[in-house]
Amino acid sequence: MKVLFVCSQGMSSTIAVNALKKEAEANGVEMEVLAVSTQQFPDEVKKGYDVSMVAPQIKHRFALLKEAADKAGVPCGQIEPMAYSPLGGPKLLQQVKDLIS
Numbered sequence: 001m002k003v004l005f006v007c008s009q010g011m012s013s014t015i016a017v018n019a020l021k022k023e024a025e026a027n028g029v030e031m032e033v034l035a036v037s038t039q040q041f042p043d044e045v046k047k048g049y050d051v052s053m054v055a056p057q058i059k060h061r062f063a064l065l066k067e068a069a070d071k072a073g074v075p076c077g078q079i080e081p082m083a084y085s086p087l088g089g090p091k092l093l094q095q096v097k098d099l100i101s
Contacts, residue, residue, distance in 0.1 A: 003096055004045055004074070005035040006065060007055035016055070016084050016092060023089030042068040049074050051099045053092075056081045075099040 003020065007013040013035040024031035036044050038061055045052055045068055052069045054062050059078055069076035077099045083091035 001029065001031045001051075001096070001100070002049045003031060003033045004041070004049040004052040005033060005055065005079075006038055006041045006052065006058070007035060008058055009037050013055050013084075015086050016079065016088060019086050019089035020092040020096070023093045026089075027093065029093070038065065041065055045069050045074050046072045051096050052076045053096070053099075054078050056084050 001024075005013045005017055017033045017035050021031060021033055034044070038058060041052075049072075052065070052074050054065050054076065056079055058065075062076075062078055066076040077095055080088075080091060080095065082088065083095060
């Protein structure tokens, strides 16, 4: 499964990305996760991702990001603030699964 995270500069989501990867591994889910900036997102989302996730701090840009994801045929969701933490892996994994199904 390929997951694309987008945050302001593509770096602040490292903690959430690592939490998601750890949770996926613990549940036997193969997952590749990449975090990018809002500027990189429109081009990157076209590269075969299963789902895209938008960081809480850029929720004001969600509609624009979702439009790019929709054009690429990639489900797009907002990361819940409580899931955007080192302990948010279980909630993030559930959000990803819910978006894909």
